[in-house]
Amino acid sequence: xDITALRDxxxxxxxxxxxxxxxxxxxxxxxGRKGKLTQLLRSLNAMExxxxxxxxxxxxxxxxxxxxxxxxxxxxxxxLELQEEARxxxxxxxxxxxxxxxxHLHPLTHIQREARRIFESMGFSxxxxxxxxxxxxxxxxxxxxxxxxxxxxxxxxxxxxxxxxERNLLRTHTSPVQVRYMEQHVPPFRIIVxxxxxxxxxxxxxxxxxxxxxxxxxVGKYVSAAHFKGVLEEFYREFFHTPVSIRLRPSFFPxxxxxxxxxxxxxxxxxxxxxxxxxxxxxxxMGAGMVHPNVFKAAGYVPGDWxxxxxxxxxxxxxxxxxxxHDIRLFYGGDFRFLRQF
Ligand code: FA5
Numbered sequence: 001x002d003i004t005a006l007r008d009x010x011x012x013x014x015x016x017x018x019x020x021x022x023x024x025x026x027x028x029x030x031x032g033r034k035g036k037l038t039q040l041l042r043s044l045n046a047m048e049x050x051x052x053x054x055x056x057x058x059x060x061x062x063x064x065x066x067x068x069x070x071x072x073x074x075x076x077x078x079x080l081e082l083q084e085e086a087r088x089x090x091x092x093x094x095x096x097x098x099x100x101x102x103x104h105l106h107p108l109t110h111i112q113r114e115a116r117r118i119f120e121s122m123g124f125s126x127x128x129x130x131x132x133x134x135x136x137x138x139x140x141x142x143x144x145x146x147x148x149x150x151x152x153x154x155x156x157x158x159x160x161x162x163x164x165x166e167r168n169l170l171r172t173h174t175s176p177v178q179v180r181y182m183e184q185h186v187p188p189f190r191i192i193v194x195x196x197x198x199x200x201x202x203x204x205x206x207x208x209x210x211x212x213x214x215x216x217x218x219v220g221k222y223v224s225a226a227h228f229k230g231v232l233e234e235f236y237r238e239f240f241h242t243p244v245s246i247r248l249r250p251s252f253f254p255x256x257x258x259x260x261x262x263x264x265x266x267x268x269x270x271x272x273x274x275x276x277x278x279x280x281x282x283x284x285x286m287g288a289g290m291v292h293p294n295v296f297k298a299a300g301y302v303p304g305d306w307x308x309x310x311x312x313x314x315x316x317x318x319x320x321x322x323x324x325x326h327d328i329r330l331f332y333g334g335d336f337r338f339l340r341q342f
Contacts (some may be wrong), residue, residue, distance in 0.1 A: 003040075003055065003058045003059060003062060006030075006036060006037065006040070006062065007062050007065070007066075010026070010029075010030045010036075010037070010062075010066055011066075011069060013026045013029070013030075014026055014066075014069050014070060014073050015073075017073060017077075019077060019081075020074070020077055020078075020081075023070065023073055023074060023077060026070070027070055030066055031063065031066060031067070031070075037059065037062060037063055037066065040055075040059050041056075041059050041060070041063070044056050044059070104342070105342075106331075106339070106342075107319055107323060107331065107339070107342040108212055108315060108316065108319055108331055110319075110342065111315050111318055111319040111322065112194050112212065112214070112315055114239065115192075115194065115214055115235075115239065115313075115315065115318065116192065116194060116214075118234075118235055118238045118239060119192045119214075119216065119235065120192075121238075122190075122231060122234060122235075123190055124190045124191060124192045124216065124218075125189070125190070125191050125192075126191070126192055126193070126194065127177060127181055127191045127192070127193050128177075128193070128195065129171070129174060129176060129177035129180065129193055129195055130171070130176075131170060131171060131195070131196055131197075131198075132159065132168055132169075132170060132171070133168065133169060133170075133171035133176050134166045134167070134168055134169075135151075135166060135167045135168070135169065136166060137176035137179055137180055138169060138171055138172060138173075138175075138176045139151055140298075141176070141179040141295065141298035141299070142175055142176070142178070142179065142254060142255035142295060142298075143254040143255050143292050143294040143295055143298070144254050144255075145254065148254065150172065153200070154200060154201070155172065155199060155200055155201060156169050156170075156172050156199075156200055157169060157170040157198050157200050170197075170198035171197050171198065172197055172198065172199055173197050173213060173215075173312055174193045174194075174195050174197060174213045174214070174215035174312055175215055175255060175310070175312055177191075177193040177195075177215055177217075178215065178217050178255070178291070178295065178299075178310055179295060179298055179299045181193075181217065182217075182219070182295075182296070182299030182300070182301065183299050183300060187219040187220050187221075187301075187306050187308070188219060188220035188221070188223075189217075189218070189219060189220075190216075190217070190218040190219075191215075191216070191217050191218075192214055192215065192216050192217075193214065193215035193216075193217075194212065194213070194214045194215075194315065195212065195213065195214075195215075196210065196211070196212055197210075197211055197212070197213050198210055198211075199211065203328075203329060205275055205276050205326065205327045205328060205329075206276065206277075206278075206283070206317065206320075206328055207328065208316060208328050208329065208331075208332060210332065211314060211315075211316050211328075212314070212315035212316055213312050213313065213314055213315060214312070214313050214315055215310070215311070215312050216231075216309075216310065216311045216312075216313075217291070217308065217309075217310045218231070218308050218309055218310075219291065219306050219307070219308030220306065220307070220308060221306065221307070222307070223307055223308045223309060224290075224307070224309075225258075225290060225309060227309065228288060228309040228311065229248070232246070232262065232288075232311075233246075236264075239318070239322070240321075240322065244264055244265065244267075244321075245264065245265035245271070246262060246263070246264055246265075246285075247262070247263050247282065248260045248261070248262055248288075249261055249263065251287060251289075253287050253289060254292070255289075255291070255292050255294075255295045255310070256287075256288070256289025256290055256291060256292055256310060257289065257290060257292045257293075258289055258290060259287065259288070259289035260287075260288055260289055261284055261286070261287055261288070262284075262285050262286045262287075262288060262311070262313075263282040263283060263284050263285060264282065264283055264285045264321055265281065265282060265283075266280075266281055266282060266283050266321075267321045267324055268320075268324055268325075268326050269281065274326070275326065276320070276326045276327070283317055283320075283321065284314075284317070285313055285314060285317050285318065285321075286311050286312055286313035286314065287311065287312050288309065288310065288311035288312070289309065289310065289311075290307065290308070290309055290310075291306075291307070291308045291309065291310050316328050316331060319331065323342070
């Protein structure tokens, strides 16, 4: 082939190459071991002297030119590649940001806050108590006899006793705050005490070892069970926004006289009976009653001077009824499929 034609062909091929791989291919076709120009250079030996000099000089010049052109093209391709990379990596400040997953309040916290809001709107103040309590405030001051089964290892998480004297425990209810508060305050008053309590018992759909209660205590000169009923009805009306069936039945707690338990018609089965309410159609929501004279005495009051009502409602049960949750253990399982629904 004519050297000028070979040159035109090679230069055009170099110009056409779109990337490093194609350029390498061109290099191979013309300058490789079996390349067109390489073969021409090899064939010089067979030529007669005059022709060899003429063609040899032109072929060598073409080899240098091709080397140089290839190198330049290589640099150009590398630059273009860098530019393309930069274009692809460009930060577009107008693209909307990625939303970070944000948590939310636990359903039991919502319930506690809603219950607080309603009682505070009725003039109750919120008071806090201790989760670690003494035997005195949890039991003795609340008129529990020494052999009451609630004091049993089976029902109570007792703490190790390091020093002689009082035994401590994880409070089994929020009622100890009744006496603690009365020791420091003179009636009339109305308080609520929301908080965590602990029971050493087997769990099931309605029972947990860790649960939340909300204690209520209203003391004055003429506070009666009728006031309790009024407060309770107002609370349920506000909390459920719809009429719910409630029943009060007589019950025994050593720190009230008379005592009663408040049941609510099970919302899971609408009272028909299901595993949540043990087929009974009713769920026990709270214990309550008129404050026992011995509790007033333990707090340093003269019993005849005051009267009042107290109640302790289970906030988990309230949440179960509000959200129609059939098993209390779902609140503590940490399962996002459940928690994300609130
Ligand atoms: C008490 O704890 C009394 N302190 C309540 C009280 C206060 C009575 C003031 C009188 C005056 P009881 O053990 O019944 O009572 O618990 C009260 C409520 O807590 C129950 O009605 C129930 O709603 C809830 N509760 C009790 N045990 C559990 C449990 N293991 N899991 C979930 N909720 C529970």
